[in-house]
Amino acid sequence: xxxxxxxxxxxxxxxxxxxxxxxxxxxxxxxxxxxxxxxxxxxxxxxxxxxxxxxxxxxxxxxxxxxxxxxxxxxxxxxxxxxxxxxxxxxxxxxxxxxxxxxxxxxxxxxxxxxxxxxxxxxxxxxxxxxxxxxxxxxxxxxxxxxxxxxxxxxxxxxxxxxxxxxxxxxxxxxxxxxxxxxxxxxxxxxxxxxxxxxxxxxxxxxxxxxxxxxxxxxxxxxxxxxxxxxxxxxxxxxxxxxxxxxxxx
Amino acid sequence: xxxxxxxxxxxxxxxxxxxxxxxxxxxxxxxxxxxxxxxxxxxxxxxxxxxxxxxxxxxxxxxxxxxxxxxxxxxxxxxxxxxxxxxxxxxxxxxxxxxxxxxxxxxxxxxxxxxxxxxxxxxxxxxxxxxxxxxxxxxxxxxxxxxxxxxxxxxxxxxxxxxxxxxxxxxxxxxxxxxxxxxxxxxxxxxxxxxxxxxxxxxxxxxxxxxxxxxxxxxxxxxxxxxxxxxxxxxxxxxxxxxxxxxxxxxxxxxxxxxxxxxxxxxxxxxxx
Numbered sequence: 001x002x003x004x005x006x007x008x009x010x011x012x013x014x015x016x017x018x019x020x021x022x023x024x025x026x027x028x029x030x031x032x033x034x035x036x037x038x039x040x041x042x043x044x045x046x047x048x049x050x051x052x053x054x055x056x057x058x059x060x061x062x063x064x065x066x067x068x069x070x071x072x073x074x075x076x077x078x079x080x081x082x083x084x085x086x087x088x089x090x091x092x093x094x095x096x097x098x099x100x101x102x103x104x105x106x107x108x109x110x111x112x113x114x115x116x117x118x119x120x121x122x123x124x125x126x127x128x129x130x131x132x133x134x135x136x137x138x139x140x141x142x143x144x145x146x147x148x149x150x151x152x153x154x155x156x157x158x159x160x161x162x163x164x165x166x167x168x169x170x171x172x173x174x175x176x177x178x179x180x181x182x183x184x185x186x187x188x189x190x191x192x193x194x195x196x197x198x199x200x201x202x203x204x205x206x207x208x209x210x211x212x213x214x215x216x217x218x219x220x221x222x223x224x225x226x227x228x229x230x231x232x233x234x235x236x237x238x239x240x241x242x243x244x245x246x247x248x249x250x
Numbered sequence: 251x252x253x254x255x256x257x258x259x260x261x262x263x264x265x266x267x268x269x270x271x272x273x274x275x276x277x278x279x280x281x282x283x284x285x286x287x288x289x290x291x292x293x294x295x296x297x298x299x300x301x302x303x304x305x306x307x308x309x310x311x312x313x314x315x316x317x318x319x320x321x322x323x324x325x326x327x328x329x330x331x332x333x334x335x336x337x338x339x340x341x342x343x344x345x346x347x348x349x350x351x352x353x354x355x356x357x358x359x360x361x362x363x364x365x366x367x368x369x370x371x372x373x374x375x376x377x378x379x380x381x382x383x384x385x386x387x388x389x390x391x392x393x394x395x396x397x398x399x400x401x402x403x404x405x406x407x408x409x410x411x412x413x414x415x416x417x418x419x420x421x422x423x424x425x426x427x428x429x430x431x432x433x434x435x436x437x438x439x440x441x442x443x444x445x446x447x448x449x450x451x452x453x454x455x456x457x458x459x460x461x462x463x464x465x466x467x468x469x470x471x472x473x474x475x476x477x478x479x480x481x482x483x484x485x486x487x488x489x490x491x492x493x494x495x496x497x498x499x500x501x502x503x504x505x506x507x508x509x510x511x512x513x514x515x516x517x518x519x520x521x522x523x
Contacts, residue, residue, distance in 0.1 A: 056419055058349045083422035093413040097435040107421040110431060156417070163421055 002197030003069040003166040004029040005050060005085070010064035012045050012054055019045045022064070023223045025216055027167075032189060032198045034212030034229065036205060038249065042221040043201045044090075047169045050199065051085040052078040068167070083111070086160035090172040092152035094144035094159070101140040103155055107163035122162055129195075130158035131188050150181025157188065161196075168192065170200040174207065186211050205245060209233055217241045286505070293502025296495040313481070314499060321477035321507075324384055325453050328391035333445060335392075336399025343400070344407035345415075345429055356404060362397035367455055370394040387459050387477065395452050402444040410436045439518060446515035450508050454479055478504050 005027040012020040020042045027033040035043040048054040050066055052073060066073045073081045094103045102109075104123040113119055123140075127133040132154040139146065144155055153173060160168060170189070174182040189198060189211045202208050208215050209229060216226035217240075225232060225241045236242040243249055300311040343355040370393035378386050410433050418428040434441070459480050482500040 051420060053416060053420060056416070079422045079424050081422075082420055087420040089413060089417065089420075091413060093411075093417040095414060095417065095432055095436070097432075097438070106418075106431065107423075110418075110421060110423045110427050159417075159421065 001166070002030040002193070002195065003084075005167055005197060005199065006067040007046070007050065008065040008067065010046065010049050010062065010066060012042070012049055012060070012062040014057070015059040019221055020049070020062075021221045023218075025223055025226060027197060027199050028214065029197050030193055030195075031213040032193050032200060032211050034208035034215045035199065035201045035218060036203065036208050036215060036244075037218035038244070039203065041218040043218045044171050046218065047087070047171060047199055047201055050167075051087050051169055052081050053087065083107075083163050084165055085167040085169060086163065086165035087169040088153070088156055088160055088171065088173045090175050092149055092156050092176070094147075094152050094155050096143070096145060098144065099141045100136050100144050100147070100155060103144050104158045104162050107159060111163065123158075126158040126162035127155075129161050129192070130154045131184065131191075132158055148181070150177045150184060153177060153181070153185060154188070157185075161192075165196065167197045167199065170198065172201050172203065175203070182207070205233075205247075217244060219244070289498060289501045289505055292498040293505075296497075296499040297502065299495055300499055314496060314503075317478050317481035317500065318503060320384065321453070321479070321504075324387050324391065324477050325449070327384075327388045328395060328452065329449055331388070332392045332395040332399055336396050337403045337441075337445075339396075339400045340403030340407055341429060341433075344404050345425065345433065356401065359397045359401045359404070363401055367394045371459060390459060391452055391455065394455060395448060398448050398451070399445065402448060403441060406437050406440045406444050407433060409440070443515045443519035446511055446518065450511035450515065453507055453511065454504055478507075 007023055007025045007027075010020060010023045011018070023042075023046060025033075035046060037043050045054060049062055049064075050073070054060050054062055055078075068081070068084060073085070094100075095106065098106060101120065101123055104126050105119040108119055108122055113122075124133060124137075127136060132151060135151060136147070136155075144152060147155060153176075157168075157173075174185045177185065186207065189200065192198060193213075200208075200211065212229045214226065215229045215232045217224045217232065217236075217238075219240055225236060225238045227237075232241065233245050236245060300314060339355075343352050343359075347355060371390045373393060374386050374390040378389075414432050414436055415428055418432040419425075423431065459477065478500055482497060482504065485496045485500065
C-alpha cells in the first residue's frame, strides 16, 4: 500500500538562486497527484526534494519539512528515504552496462539480496507490474539498449518497483516518448496507484487531466493553487491558474 | 567566356591550396617516417648482430636484456603504485569534491602534469639524497605519472552522465555503491584506454631517471639501475661502433613497447566491441 506524503514550507535554492518558495502540499496515499506549471517553475526541483535527491547536486540547499506517513524524511538516512520514495526520470536512464534483468535486479542487489533465484523472481514480478514482462521475457540477458525508448522507460519503472517503494515520483515520464508509449505509461499509472502513491510532474495539461486525482499548479517557484483535478481545471480560483489551464500562457 | 575563366580561376586556386597543404603535411610527416624507417632497419640488423653472438656475462646483448627487464619492472612497479592512487584521487575529484574543490584539484593537476618531467627526478634525487636505485626510479616515475593519471581519469569519470548516477542514487544506493556499480563500469573502457596512454607515455620517459642515475657506474656500463631509456642515453654518450649498434637495438625495442601499448589502448577503446 502507498503512504501519504506531505510537504511543509519547502524552499529550495541553487547557490544564491531561489527555485522554490515555501511550498506546502499534501499528496494523499494511493492517489495520483500531478504537478503542473510552465518550464522553470520549480516543479522538478520540488519532487527532487521529496526523495532528497535535490541535495546531491553541488550548491543545492533547502529548508522546510517533508513528511512520509508523518515521519520527516530529513531525519532519515537518505538511502532509506529513496528506497521508500522511488523516482522515474524524464529521460529513460537504464544502466548501459547491465542486462535487462540486471537493470531490474540491481536495486535489490545493492540492498544486499544475493540469492539468484529470488532476484530473478522479484525482477519478473517488477517487470510484470511495469507491463513489460511479455515483451522482454525472451531477452532478459540482452543489454537494455535493444529496447525502444518507451520500453526503456517501463524498464526504469520496473527497476524502481523492484525495491518495493511506497511512493513513486515521476518527473515528466512520457516527455521523450511517442503518443502510443505515452498511452501505455498513462494506463500503467492508473494501474499502479492501487499499490503506490504517485506524484507526477508534467507540462502536458491533458496528461494531468487524464491521470491525476489531484493537481497542483506551480509558477515561479510558488505553489499557486491545488485541488482535485476536476476543480482545478474547471473552476480555478486564481486568475493565473485559469490563464494557464486555458492555454493563455506556458 | 567569363564563366570559363571563373571556373579555371577557382580550380587553380583550389589546386594551389591543396598542394601547399600536402607539402606542409609531408614536411611534418616525412622526418618522422624516416626516423621510424632508420630505427626499424638498423635496429633489426643490430638485434640480429647482438643476439647472434654467444650470450656471455658483460656482453652487449646481456646488458641490453638486463636493461629491458629493468625497464619492465620499473614500469610495472610505478604503474602499480600510481594507477590506484591516481584513480582514487580522480574518483574523489569527480564524484565527491564540490564544484570549487574539484576545479582547484583540476587546476593543480594541470600545472603539475605540465611541469618538465626532469623535475620529478630532481625531487626524488634530493629526497633520497642521491641514492640511485630502482626504487628511486620508480618513485620518480610515480611522481611524474600521478598528475597525468588523475587528470585523465577525472576527465573520463566526469563524462559519466549524471542521469545514471542519479538513477542509482534514486534506488537508494549509497555514493560508494553508485561508484562501483554504475560510475566505474560505465567509464570502464574509456578509463582503461586513458590509463594505457599514460603508460605508453611513461615507458619512454628518460628525464626523471637521468637525474637519479649513478653517473660513473652507468657510463662505464657497469652494474646499477639502468632501464632502457637510460641505457640508450649512456650508449649514445659512450660512442664507438658497438654502442652505435646497441643504440639502434634499444631504440627499436623501446619503440616496439610503446607501439604495443598504444595498439592495446586503441584496441580496448574500439567502440564496436
